[in-house]
Amino acid sequence: MSEPPNQVISPSKAAARIRVAAADAFASSGYGGTTTREIAARLDMSPAAMYPHYRSKEELLFAISYEGHTATLDVVTRADLPDELPSTRLRALIGAFAVWQATHHTQARVVQYELNALTTEHYREVVRLRREITRIVRAVVDAGAASGEFTVPDSEGVTLALMSLCVDICRWFPAGAYTEPKVVADLYAGLAMRMVGAG
Amino acid sequence: MSEPPNQVISPSKAAARIRVAAADAFASSGYGGTTTREIAARLDMSPAAMYPHYRSKEELLFAISYEGHTATLDVVTRADLPDELPSTRLRALIGAFAVWQATHHTQARVVQYELNALTTEHYREVVRLRREITRIVRAVVDAGAASGEFTVPDSEGVTLALMSLCVDICRWFPAGAYTEPKVVADLYAGLAMRMVGAG
Numbered sequence: 001m002s003e004p005p006n007q008v009i010s011p012s013k014a015a016a017r018i019r020v021a022a023a024d025a026f027a028s029s030g031y032g033g034t035t036t037r038e039i040a041a042r043l044d045m046s047p048a049a050m051y052p053h054y055r056s057k058e059e060l061l062f063a064i065s066y067e068g069h070t071a072t073l074d075v076v077t078r079a080d081l082p083d084e085l086p087s088t089r090l091r092a093l094i095g096a097f098a099v100w101q102a103t104h105h106t107q108a109r110v111v112q113y114e115l116n117a118l119t120t121e122h123y124r125e126v127v128r129l130r131r132e133i134t135r136i137v138r139a140v141v142d143a144g145a146a147s148g149e150f151t152v153p154d155s156e157g158v159t160l161a162l163m164s165l166c167v168d169i170c171r172w173f174p175a176g177a178y179t180e181p182k183v184v185a186d187l188y189a190g191l192a193m194r195m196v197g198a199g
Numbered sequence: 200m201s202e203p204p205n206q207v208i209s210p211s212k213a214a215a216r217i218r219v220a221a222a223d224a225f226a227s228s229g230y231g232g233t234t235t236r237e238i239a240a241r242l243d244m245s246p247a248a249m250y251p252h253y254r255s256k257e258e259l260l261f262a263i264s265y266e267g268h269t270a271t272l273d274v275v276t277r278a279d280l281p282d283e284l285p286s287t288r289l290r291a292l293i294g295a296f297a298v299w300q301a302t303h304h305t306q307a308r309v310v311q312y313e314l315n316a317l318t319t320e321h322y323r324e325v326v327r328l329r330r331e332i333t334r335i336v337r338a339v340v341d342a343g344a345a346s347g348e349f350t351v352p353d354s355e356g357v358t359l360a361l362m363s364l365c366v367d368i369c370r371w372f373p374a375g376a377y378t379e380p381k382v383v384a385d386l387y388a389g390l391a392m393r394m395v396g397a398g
Contacts, residue, residue, distance in 0.1 A: 030316050032231005112370075113312040117229050156375050157386040161364055164371070168363035171311075176355050187356040194393045 015053045017043060019067065022060045027106045031061055031114040061114055062122040068104070068111040069129035075100045076136050086144030087198045093140055094162060094192040095185040097133075101169040102181035108170035137162055144196055151197035158195055165191065214252045216242060218266065221259040226305045230260055230313040260313055261321040267303070267310040268328035274299045275335050285343030286397045292339060293361060293391040294384040296332075300368040301380035307369035336361055343395055350396035361391055 021042040025034045036057050040050045054060045079096030081089050101108050115123065138159040144150030152158045165188055178184050220241040224233045235256050239249045253259045278295030280288050300307050314322060337358040343349030351357045364387055377383050 028315075030231050030313070032229050033316065114229070116227075117232065153386065153389055154376070157377060158390070160371060160374060160377065161387065161390050164367035165360055165363050167370065168367040171366065172359060172363070175359060177353070178356060178359065187352065188360065190352055191357070191360050191394050194396065195390050197393065 012053070015063075018045075018050055018053050019060065019064050022054075022057075023064050023107050023110050026061065026064070026110045026114060031057070031110070031117045036060070058117065058119060058122070061110075062118055062125075064107065065111045065115065065118065065122070065126050066129070068107050069126055069133070071104075072097070072100055073129055073133050073136075076133055080136055080140065086140055086147060086149050087193060087196075089140045090144065090192050090196065090198075091189040093137060094166065095189040097137075097166040098169060098185040098188045099181040101166050102173045102184045105170040105173045108167075112167065112170055134159060134163055141196060144198060149198055152195075161195060162192055211252070214262075217244075217249055217252055218259065218263050221253075221256075222263050222306050222309050225260065225263070225309045225313060230256070230309070230316045235259070257316065257318060257321070260309075261317055261324075263306065264310045264314065264317065264321070264325050265328070267306050268325055268332070270303075271296070271299055272328055272332050272335075275332055279335055279339065285339055285346060285348050286392060286395075288339045289343065289391050289395065289397075290388040292336060293365065294388040296336075296365040297368060297384040297387045298380040300365050301372045301383045304369040304372045307366075311366065311369055333358060333362055340395060343397060348397055351394075357394055360394060364390065 018039065022034075022039045025039050025042060029038075034057070036050065036054075037047050039057075039060070040047045043050075054063065075096050076093060079092045081092055084092075111126075115126065118126065138155060141150065141152060141155045141159050141162070145152050145155055169184060173181075173184065178187070217238065221233075221238045224238050224241060228237075233256070235249065235253075236246050238256075238259070239246045242249075253262065274295050275292060278291045280291055283291075310325075314325065317325065337354060340349065340351060340354045340358050340361070344351050344354055368383060372380075372383065377386070
């Protein structure tokens with residue numbers, strides 16, 4: 001596992017402000033339609049002042065993607081309760097994942113839709129984090145299938161579907177009656193139970 | 200309902216070849232990372248020869264998006280069987296939707312991830328098609344809820360989730376054991392039954 005570059009985990013307030021401004025710019029104009037100059041202008045900074053923090057637009061995209069995936073992984077990891085029943089674990093996991101995706105839908109959407117713009121090395125780093133998130137969901141599905149609490153046609157397929165539900169929230173949220181992350185979480189935790197054939 | 204511009208529905212082979220080349224270019228380099236010159240070069244055409252068909256990169260993106268959404272709407276409309284039981288209808292609908300999304304995952308992904316790059320007018324046109332697709336799925340969920348065949352917590356929410364399953368296929372397909380569109384369709388038709396509380 002390679003170490004993330006320093007600027008990704010930079011705790012500096014300036015770097016954090018630049019990441020937020022870049023995510024907003026990418027969300028409104030697309031990654032390809034945004035220049036580093038425009039990102040700097042959003043912060044009344046010169047491009048030269050931004051350079052020590054992020055040397056390129058791609059570095060910024062990677063920082064945003066890395067931060068988003070790390071935060072998701074952290075949320076999912078903390079939500080998991082390995083000593084509880086698989087159904088309790090899955091409810092908690094899907095609920096927390098859904099709340100995160102709905103709350104951070106703008107950032108999640110950039111992270112999601114611009115993955116192809118990353119360098120191969122950075123893409124691999126992000127895919128590694130995605131696999132860890134999937135692995136946590138899969139472990140709970142497997143545990144429920146093993147204990148008999150879940151009846152799944154296929155653990156791999158159900159996990160793909162559960163991941164889809166949560167990942168795709170950034171595309172549509174908010175919509176209709178679903179304007180509160182907690183309401184999406186309750187709906188999806190319940191649907192997850194049905195999908196695994198529990199309760 | 201406004202009429203689509205001529206070039207979108209152009210039956211000319213040249214226009215169709217340009218749309219395919221553009222979708223491939225957008226898929227590999229992103230919309231922002233592609234020039235019309237590069238698209239023309241993929242076809243050994245000059246940009247001037249492409250101009251009578253599509254006058255801008257955005258027009259091409261709209262044509263691809265319009266074509267993709269029209270095809271999806273067509274597939275979903277043809278799959279629906281209004282005289283059958285809601286469970287039969289939903290299985291057919293989700294299965295056909297999933298097969299289309301998996302088979303055309305490259306095009307679907309471009310359509311999905313670059314929506315923000317469309318002009319406001321073109322975006323609205325695509326959103327109108329999306330709403331028609333959602334409306335068809337929702338009508339089946341409502342029919343099953345009304346007949347008592349389905350037990351849904353909320354028709355709107357379950358429809359959002361069913362749409363997510365199908366739309367997000369373009370992100371991950373193919374993966375693991377899911378390399379055939381028909382296998383995804385069978386999995387998702389079965390999960391859809393569970394999500395609506397049928398069978």
